[in-house]
Amino acid sequence: MLKTETPAQDHALLDQYPTAELVNALVDDQLNAVNAVRAAGPRIAAAVAAALPRMEAGGRLIYVGAGTSGRLGLLDSVELYPTFSWPHGRAVALLAGGSDAMFVAVEGAEDDIEQGAADLRAVDVCKDDVVLLIAASGATPYVLGALRAARAIGALTIGFANNTDAPVANEAEIGVTLDTGPEIISGSTRLKAGTSQKIALNTFSSALMVRLNKVYGNLMVDLKATNAKLVRRAIRLTAFATGADEEAARAVLEQCEFHVKTAIVALSKQINVEQARALLETARGSVRQALAQ
Numbered sequence: 001m002l003k004t005e006t007p008a009q010d011h012a013l014l015d016q017y018p019t020a021e022l023v024n025a026l027v028d029d030q031l032n033a034v035n036a037v038r039a040a041g042p043r044i045a046a047a048v049a050a051a052l053p054r055m056e057a058g059g060r061l062i063y064v065g066a067g068t069s070g071r072l073g074l075l076d077s078v079e080l081y082p083t084f085s086w087p088h089g090r091a092v093a094l095l096a097g098g099s100d101a102m103f104v105a106v107e108g109a110e111d112d113i114e115q116g117a118a119d120l121r122a123v124d125v126c127k128d129d130v131v132l133l134i135a136a137s138g139a140t141p142y143v144l145g146a147l148r149a150a151r152a153i154g155a156l157t158i159g160f161a162n163n164t165d166a167p168v169a170n171e172a173e174i175g176v177t178l179d180t181g182p183e184i185i186s187g188s189t190r191l192k193a194g195t196s197q198k199i200a201l202n203t204f205s206s207a208l209m210v211r212l213n214k215v216y217g218n219l220m221v222d223l224k225a226t227n228a229k230l231v232r233r234a235i236r237l238t239a240f241a242t243g244a245d246e247e248a249a250r251a252v253l254e255q256c257e258f259h260v261k262t263a264i265v266a267l268s269k270q271i272n273v274e275q276a277r278a279l280l281e282t283a284r285g286s287v288r289q290a291l292a293q
Contacts, residue, residue, distance in 0.1 A: 002163045003179070004136050004193055007186040014184065026191070029184040033195035036162075036178045037203065043176045044200060047158045048207045050174060051130045054156055055212060059128030060089070061205070062155075064120065064146040066096035066110030068190045069134040069160075069197060074102060076201040082230065084214040085222045094119045096142040109142065116145025127154035132204075134197055135159075136189035138166020138177075147171055160200055162193040176200060216241065216264065216287035225258035234258045242267040265290045 011025060037044075055061075061080075063073030074093035080086035096116070097106025109115070119142075125131065131150040135143045138161030147168060150157050159172030162180050169175030178196040183189060209215065214222040219241055225234045238249035241264045249263065256262040256273040265276035268291055276290070283289035 065134035070095035113141035113145035116142035117149035120146040
């Protein structure tokens, strides 16, 4: 039996726990998710290193999953645009059962290996794309179909699974095993298995964006100021990075469509925004390198 399906022996009387003890047990069990991702750190680092040249060549991130795993992949994909200005078209999520499965379970969709392959091919995957295949069991047919189709095309495949020796991890070019063990509620991988997947995907995509010069120091300098909160954040980040007051930061940001990178370079080097943009282009988007020129 898969570890993720095996009943946890240390919580056989879970339904009899007092409520406070029940809550503590559920929370404490989540700590295993962090430990599982930490143990997989070298594999995640290898995945970032392998994905970087493909992203620099214009490739896309394509997330594939079913159920909770698919929804977590979709979540990671949609968050890349507001956080890092990563284009919508370069973060694609494929969910077994289609977009409706985001809200309502589509029975049997995850069991269709041919549909996984067909959905993958339908988004015109190429060799510069990076396909992230996520499955707690590590053997979801829909995900395996997509994996095999992606490999046949030559895309980089990265498989995330919560069971050891799982096909999704073994067949991918880079396998990431998140060994979270039995769930406190047997088989409910929306618990620590899902938490570990969320952490691993966050870690992978955030590290990749750092390597792509989307971050200066630890500042989110390539955000999209699409609402009032993010406009305020852009102003604060620019002021913090340059030492300018917020009024001066806003004035320059208004000249460059609230692009924090451009504003930082313009204010720091006392140049106009067009010159700042040119320096950033030469520096391949690196604020640090642009400031050093």
